[in-house]
Amino acid sequence: xxxxxxxxxxxxxxxxxxxxxxxxxxxxxxxxxxxxx
Numbered sequence: 001x002x003x004x005x006x007x008x009x010x011x012x013x014x015x016x017x018x019x020x021x022x023x024x025x026x027x028x029x030x031x032x033x034x035x036x037x
Contacts, residue, residue, distance in 0.1 A: 009033075
């Protein structure tokens with residue numbers, strides 16, 4: 001398991017997009033906004 005902390009939702013989305021652009025697999029689950037997390 002890998003946990004990474006970011007300062008904003010936008011930073012998470014940017015990191016996910018960058019990983020996918022460089023050969024990673026983007027999260028296949030639907031995007032969820034759980035507010036308090």
